[in-house]
Amino acid sequence: MCFGFLGIQFGFALQTADVSRIFQTLGASLEQIPVLWVAAPLTGLVVQPIIGHCSDRTWTRLGRRRPYFLAGALLATLALLWMPNAGTLWMAAVLLWLMDATFNVAMEPFRAFVADQLPVRQRPLGYLLQSFFIGIGAVVASMLPWILAHLGVSNVAVGGGIPDTVKYAFYAGGVALLGAVLWTVLRTREYPPEQLRAFDPAADGGALPDLRGIWRNGSAWLLAGALLALLIAHFGLRQEMYLLAGGLVVYGLLLVGYEAALKLRPVLSEKRGLLGHVLGDLHVMPAAMRQLAWVQLFSWFALFAMWIYTTASVAQVQYGATDAHSALYNEAANWVGVLFAVYNGCAALAAAVIPRMVRRWGLRASHLANLWLGGAGLLSFLFIRDPHWLLLPMVGVGFAWASILALPYAMLSDNLPAAKMGVYMGIFNFFIVIPQLVAASVLGELLKRCFHGQPVWALAVGGASLFVAGLCTLRVRLADGQAA
Numbered sequence: 001m002c003f004g005f006l007g008i009q010f011g012f013a014l015q016t017a018d019v020s021r022i023f024q025t026l027g028a029s030l031e032q033i034p035v036l037w038v039a040a041p042l043t044g045l046v047v048q049p050i051i052g053h054c055s056d057r058t059w060t061r062l063g064r065r066r067p068y069f070l071a072g073a074l075l076a077t078l079a080l081l082w083m084p085n086a087g088t089l090w091m092a093a094v095l096l097w098l099m100d101a102t103f104n105v106a107m108e109p110f111r112a113f114v115a116d117q118l119p120v121r122q123r124p125l126g127y128l129l130q131s132f133f134i135g136i137g138a139v140v141a142s143m144l145p146w147i148l149a150h151l152g153v154s155n156v157a158v159g160g161g162i163p164d165t166v167k168y169a170f171y172a173g174g175v176a177l178l179g180a181v182l183w184t185v186l187r188t189r190e191y192p193p194e195q196l197r198a199f200d201p202a203a204d205g206g207a208l209p210d211l212r213g214i215w216r217n218g219s220a221w222l223l224a225g226a227l228l229a230l231l232i233a234h235f236g237l238r239q240e241m242y243l244l245a246g247g248l249v250v251y252g253l254l255l256v257g258y259e260a261a262l263k264l265r266p267v268l269s270e271k272r273g274l275l276g277h278v279l280g281d282l283h284v285m286p287a288a289m290r291q292l293a294w295v296q297l298f299s300w301f302a303l304f305a306m307w308i309y310t311t312a313s314v315a316q317v318q319y320g321a322t323d324a325h326s327a328l329y330n331e332a333a334n335w336v337g338v339l340f341a342v343y344n345g346c347a348a349l350a351a352a353v354i355p356r357m358v359r360r361w362g363l364r365a366s367h368l369a370n371l372w373l374g375g376a377g378l379l380s381f382l383f384i385r386d387p388h389w390l391l392l393p394m395v396g397v398g399f400a401w402a403s404i405l406a407l408p409y410a411m412l413s414d415n416l417p418a419a420k421m422g423v424y425m426g427i428f429n430f431f432i433v434i435p436q437l438v439a440a441s442v443l444g445e446l447l448k449r450c451f452h453g454q455p456v457w458a459l460a461v462g463g464a465s466l467f468v469a470g471l472c473t474l475r476v477r478l479a480d481g482q483a484a
Contacts, residue, residue: 007180013138024324052426063190065109072106073181135348144169218255225249298469302462346398374400378463
């Protein structure tokens with residue numbers, strides 16, 4: 001059931017470890033990298049709730065979730081094979097968008113798939129097994145360029161191109177992704193909708209929420225976006241910060257516009273399209289999801305900071321290299337792949353330890369402890385100068401990563417109706433995407449104005465963010481029967 005995640009994470013690990021390197025190789029400056037990454041979270045923001053909503057309402061010979069696994073894997077394989085052959089910076093940015101879109105098509109239903117198939121008491125273990133396979137896939141993918149370089153494959157960007165080590169790693173990623181997902185598609189079965197309804201008395205999802213009056217919320221978000229845009233213009237902040245303002249404005253317009261549509265066509269109150277269902281479910285999301293949203297916001301802000309800036313930070317601080325075409329820089333980039341492999345390997349091992357933590361301390365205290373281990377690991381980049389000693393903080397980051405991938409979903413899934421498991425898992429992704437948009441929008445400005453352009457401070461900010469996320473975990477109210 002969880003094996004397909006090995007392949008999906010193989011692709012994601014190549015993306016997080018090597019896309020910033022590809023951008024810099026193709027001529028991107030350090031300040032441009034965050035905005036080039038914006039396509040990835042924006043894609044998830046749109047794709048995941050749509051796929052979740054559609055998969056909730058799908059039933060085919062392959063089931064309800066597995067058709068999306070298969071379609072996403074086929075398209076993601078093509079994107080992985082194409083990415084290392086990007087000849088220009090704009091093409092690489094477009095291919096990042098395509099990769100992330102197809103990864104999300106394959107990945108989103110996997111979260112709902114585990115909740116569909118497992119009883120409540122087994123869900124934490126199911127999500128931790130996903131973390132295990134995620135860790136295994138990411139270890140191999142992150143280390144591939146380093147391994148290939150030691151096998152004699154060229155690791156230097158000749159003529160401004162992408163090194164062969166990166167190209168062959170992406171080719172292998174395409175094969176691994178498709179093969180692992182095919183295994184899950186062919187070797188699993190799914191419960192039909194009538195059986196799910198029998199398992200869960202609330203499986204019909206309940207009555208449609210009343211959306212009248214949502215224009216007030218919409219007006220508030222619209223006003224907030226407009227004020228933020230004025231502040232950005234007044235203080236001359238970086239243009240990518242307009243993404244935040246634009247996101248607030250778009251959300252406000254959607255709410256106001258749907259209220260107007262309800263007045264013009266009252267039938268929408270009873271029979272809604274995709275947009276109405278998603279807005280309604282977002283409007284009445286369970287209290288546990290609202291509380292977990294803050295945990296996710298601070299957790300994923302930290303992760304995105306790490307993914308964007310670790311290569312530049314290690315190259316600059318531990319290796320003393322800033323030229324993306326130099327042999328020393330590419331050696332540092334390969335070592336970052338090893339560091340990412342280590343934290344993913346530790347995440348796979350942590351998946352065996354965390355269940356014992358949960359049994360002894362409960363879900364919230366376990367998640368807090370793991371997040372603080374990760375925060376301490378990122379903060380330690382400020383003080384370590386020998387690149388080999390960076391392996392130690394990656395242990396803490398690995399525990400945080402395994403916990404982020406499992407425990408919030410375990411806390412959430414027991415609070416959701418079975419019939420809306422997919423769409424709510426997609427909506428929950430908002431709180432993964434929004435912090436990435438915030439990071440892409442503000443980190444560059446923050447480094448420029450406060451930290452003299454030194455990327456290591458982005459990792460320090462990420463570490464502090466994980467400490468805040470841990471504190472937010474204490475506010476989460478758990479479902480009856482969950483270990484606090």
